Amino acid sequence: MSNLSEIFGSYVFNDAVMMERLPKVTYKALKKTIDEGLPLDPAVADVVASAMKDWAVEKGATHFTHWFQPLTGITAEKHDSFINPTSNGKVILEFSGKELIKGEPDASSFPSGGIRATNAARGYTAWDCTSPSFIKDGTLCIPTAFVSYTGETLDKKTPLLRSMDALSKQALRILKLFGNTTSVKVTTTVGPEQEYFLIDKKLYDKRKDLILTGRTLFGAKPAKGQELEDHYFGQIKERISGFMKELNEELWKLGILAKTQHNEVSPAQHELAPIFSTTNMATDHNQLTMELMQKVALRHGLVCLLHEKPFAGVNGSGKHNNWSMSTNDGLNLLDPGSTPHENKQFLVFLCAVIKAVDQFADLLRVSAANPGNDHRLGANEAPPAIISIFLGEQLTDILQQIENGGARSSKQGGTMDLGVSTLPNLLKDNTDRNRTSPFAFTGNKFEFRMVGSSASIAAANFTLNTIVAEVLSQIADKLESSGSCGTETDKIIFGIIKEHKRVIFNGNGYADEWVKEAEKRGLPNIKSTVAATRALIDEKNTSIMEKHGVLSKAEMESRCEIMLETYIKTINIEALTMIEIAKRQILPAAIKFASELAASINNIKSTGVNANISAPAGLLSEVLSTAATFENKIKILELALAKVSEKNEDMYDIACYYRDEIFTGMSSLRANGDKLETLVDAELWPLPTYEDMLFNV
Ligand code: ADP
Ligand code: MG
Numbered sequence: 001m002s003n004l005s006e007i008f009g010s011y012v013f014n015d016a017v018m019m020e021r022l023p024k025v026t027y028k029a030l031k032k033t034i035d036e037g038l039p040l041d042p043a044v045a046d047v048v049a050s051a052m053k054d055w056a057v058e059k060g061a062t063h064f065t066h067w068f069q070p071l072t073g074i075t076a077e078k079h080d081s082f083i084n085p086t087s088n089g090k091v092i093l094e095f096s097g098k099e100l101i102k103g104e105p106d107a108s109s110f111p112s113g114g115i116r117a118t119n120a121a122r123g124y125t126a127w128d129c130t131s132p133s134f135i136k137d138g139t140l141c142i143p144t145a146f147v148s149y150t151g152e153t154l155d156k157k158t159p160l161l162r163s164m165d166a167l168s169k170q171a172l173r174i175l176k177l178f179g180n181t182t183s184v185k186v187t188t189t190v191g192p193e194q195e196y197f198l199i200d201k202k203l204y205d206k207r208k209d210l211i212l213t214g215r216t217l218f219g220a221k222p223a224k225g226q227e228l229e230d231h232y233f234g235q236i237k238e239r240i241s242g243f244m245k246e247l248n249e250e251l252w253k254l255g256i257l258a259k260t261q262h263n264e265v266s267p268a269q270h271e272l273a274p275i276f277s278t279t280n281m282a283t284d285h286n287q288l289t290m291e292l293m294q295k296v297a298l299r300h301g302l303v304c305l306l307h308e309k310p311f312a313g314v315n316g317s318g319k320h321n322n323w324s325m326s327t328n329d330g331l332n333l334l335d336p337g338s339t340p341h342e343n344k345q346f347l348v349f350l351c352a353v354i355k356a357v358d359q360f361a362d363l364l365r366v367s368a369a370n371p372g373n374d375h376r377l378g379a380n381e382a383p384p385a386i387i388s389i390f391l392g393e394q395l396t397d398i399l400q401q402i403e404n405g406g407a408r409s410s411k412q413g414g415t416m417d418l419g420v421s422t423l424p425n426l427l428k429d430n431t432d433r434n435r436t437s438p439f440a441f442t443g444n445k446f447e448f449r450m451v452g453s454s455a456s457i458a459a460a461n462f463t464l465n466t467i468v469a470e471v472l473s474q475i476a477d478k479l480e481s482s483g484s485c486g487t488e489t490d491k492i493i494f495g496i497i498k499e500h501k502r503v504i505f506n507g508n509g510y511a512d513e514w515v516k517e518a519e520k521r522g523l524p525n526i527k528s529t530v531a532a533t534r535a536l537i538d539e540k541n542t543s544i545m546e547k548h549g550v551l552s553k554a555e556m557e558s559r560c561e562i563m564l565e566t567y568i569k570t571i572n573i574e575a576l577t578m579i580e581i582a583k584r585q586i587l588p589a590a591i592k593f594a595s596e597l598a599a600s601i602n603n604i605k606s607t608g609v610n611a612n613i614s615a616p617a618g619l620l621s622e623v624l625s626t627a628a629t630f631e632n633k634i635k636i637l638e639l640a641l642a643k644v645s646e647k648n649e650d651m652y653d654i655a656c657y658y659r660d661e662i663f664t665g666m667s668s669l670r671a672n673g674d675k676l677e678t679l680v681d682a683e684l685w686p687l688p689t690y691e692d693m694l695f696n697v
Contacts (some may be wrong), residue, residue: 392431
C-alpha cells in the first residue's frame with residue numbers, strides 16, 4: 001500500500017478537491033448549503049458539475065450515476081456515460097448542472113407500498129450535496145434522494161435528511177434559550193459498528209439456502225460452537241487479515257473512516273467500526289461498506305454474510321448505531337462534562353432522549369425490525385425486544401438526586417492502582433459498560449444496539465432524530481412561554497424523570513426476570529416484525545412524523561405495506577428453499593443411507609457369524625422413522641403454503657399467517673432435518689456442515 005494519507009479520500013469529490021477546483025464564490029455558496037443548510041443556488045450546480053466531471057475523468061471515470069437508496073434496503077444505480085456526439089462524428093465529454101441536480105429513473109419497479117398507481121412510473125432523483133460524490137468502478141456516483149412524480153418519498157435518504165433538519169431546528173431553539181448565540185446548525189452523528197460472517201466460497205456454493213436466503217435453513221449444532229469464547233478478539237487469521245487489509249484500502253479510497261476491526265463472539269464472525277460522521281454520510285458509507293465487504297470477500301475466495309442470523313446456535317450479527325448530536329461549532333450536546341449534575345443544558349438533552357425513547361419505543365422497535373432480526377431480538381445474544389435505556393452509575397445517581405429534591409454531586413470514576421509499580425494508574429470511566437442493553441449511554445453518545453446487520457441504518461436514525469426533535473419541541477414550547485427559564489427547566493427535568501424513569505434499566509437485559517419486570521413497568525415487548533409494523537400506522541406516531549415534515553401519514557402507511565410484503569416474500573422464499581433442500585437433497589441422502597445400512601445388515605446376517613448376537617438394526621430403524629417424520633413434515637409445510645392462495649385477507653393477516661403457520665412449520669421441519677444430519681453417514685450428507693463452514697476459513 002502506498003501512503004495512507006494519499007490514498008484516503010482519493011476517489012471522493014471532497015472538501016479539499018472542491019476548494020482546489022471550484023471558483024471561490026461557487027465553493028463558498030456550496031459550503032453554505034452543506035454546512036449551514038441554506039438552499040442550493042441552481043447557478044452553482046453548472047459550475048460544480050463541470051468541475052466534478054473533469055475531476056472524475058482524470059481519475060478514469062467514463063460514466064456517472066445518480067446513486068440512491070430505494071425501499072428495498074439496498075442501493076440503486078443506473079449508469080450514463082459522459083459522452084455527447086459532435087457534428088464531426090466525434091464525442092465530447094459533458095456533464096451539466098441539470099444532470100447533476102436531477103435524474104429521472106423509471107420508478108415502476110421499486111417498491112412504493114401502493115402509494116403510486118401501478119401505471120405511474122415516473123420518479124425523480126435529486127442531488128444531495130451534503131454527502132460527497134465518489135468514484136466507484138469507473139463511475140462517478142452522486143448521492144441522491146428519490147421521490148415519485150407526485151412527490152412522495154420512495155427512499156431512505158429523504159426522510160433522514162428531513163429528520164436532521166427537524167432535529168436541528170428544535171435543538172437550536174433549546175440552545176438559544178440557554179444563551180447560545182453562535183451555533184447555526186445542530187447535526188446528528190452516527191458511528192455504525194458492522195458485524196458480519198466470512199465463510200469459504202466453495203462451501204457457500206454448495207448451500208442453496210445461503211445462496212437464496214442468506215441463512216442456513218438446516219444445519220445440526222456442531223460439537224463446538226462459541227462456548228469457549230475463544231474467537232472474540234482472537235488472533236485474526238492470515239486469510240481474514242488479507243481481506244480486512246484490502247477492504248480498508250477500498251473504504252479509505254472512498255473516504256470512509258474504517259477504524260477498528262476485530263473477531264466477534266461467533267466463530268467466523270467479525271466486526272468493523274468506522275469513525276462517526278453525520279447520520280446522512282454514515283448511512284451512505286455504511287451502504288458502501290456492506291457492498292465492498294461482499295465484493296472484496298469474493299476476491300479472497302470468501303463470501304461475506306450480512307444476514308442477521310446465518311447460523312442457528314451461535315450469535316447473529318447486528319449493527320451498533322452510536323448516535324449523538326453536535327453543533328456546527330463542535331459542541332457534543334450529549335457530553336456530560338465533568339460535573340453533569342450542574343450542567344442543565346446537558347440534562348435537558350439527556351431527558352429529551354429518555355422521554356423520546358420511552359414514549360416512542362414502538363417506533364424505535366420497528367425501525368430495527370426485519371425478518372432476519374426476528375431471530376436475534378429477544379434471544380439470549382442480542383438485546384431483548386423490550387426497549388430500555390442503560391444510563392450507568394453516574395447519571396442514574398444524578399437523576400435520583402434530582403428526583404429526591406436536587407442534585408449536589410456527580411460521582412467520578414476515579415483512578416485504579418493495579419498494584420504493580422511499573423504499570424500506570426488507570427483513569428476509570430464514570431460507569432461500567434452494559435452489553436445487554438438495547439439503548440446504552442456510552443460516555444457522550446447513545447448506542448442503539450437493535451439494528452440488524454443487513455439493514456440500512458437510515459430508518460433507525462430518522463426515527464431517533466424525529467422522536468428526539470418532537471420532545472425537544474415540547475420542551476422548547478414550555479420554556480419559551482414561561483417567563484423564568486431557570487425554574488421551568490428544573491420542573492421539566494424533574495417531570496420527565498418522574499414520568500419516564502420506567503424506561504431506565506441498568507441490569508441484565510438477557511434475564512427472564514427483566515421480561516417480567518418490564519411488563520410490570522408497562523414497557524412494550526414487541527416480539528416480531530409483523531407485530532412491530534403496527535407502530536407505523538399508529539396515530540401517535542404518524543402525527544409526529546407529519547408534524548416535523550419527515551413522512552406523511554400516507555408515506556408511513558406505504559412503508560408499513562412494504563415491510564409486510566417483504567416479510568411475506570422472505571418467509572415464502574425460505575419455505576420454498578427448505579422444501580427443495582428437504583426433498584431433493586436431505587431425504588434422498590437419508591433413504592440412500594438407510595438402504596446401504598439395510599444391505600450391510602443383511603450382509604452381516606448372511607455370514608452366519610455369531611448368530612446369537614442380533615444385527616445392529618437400531619440405527620436403521622431410527623433413520624427410517626426420522627426420515628418418515630421428515631417426509632410428513634414436508635407435506636405439512638407444503639399444505640400450509642398451498643393454503644396461502646386461498647386467503648384474500650389483508651396484508652397484515654397474511655403476514656401473521658406466515659409468522660404463525662409457515663414459520664413454525666419450517667422450524668419443525670428443520671428440527672427433523674438436523675436430527676437426520678446426526679444420523680446419516682457423513683460421506684453421504686449433501687450439505688457442508690456447520691463445522692465445515694464455521695471453522696475452516
Ligand atoms: P465502544 O467500544 O464503546 O463501542 P468506540 O470508541 O469503539 O466505543 O466507538 C464506537 C463508535 O462510536 C465508533 O464508530 C465511534 O466513532 C462512534 N462515536 C464516538 N463518538 C460519537 C459521537 N459523538 N456521535 C456518534 N458516534 C460516535
Ligand atoms: Mg460498541
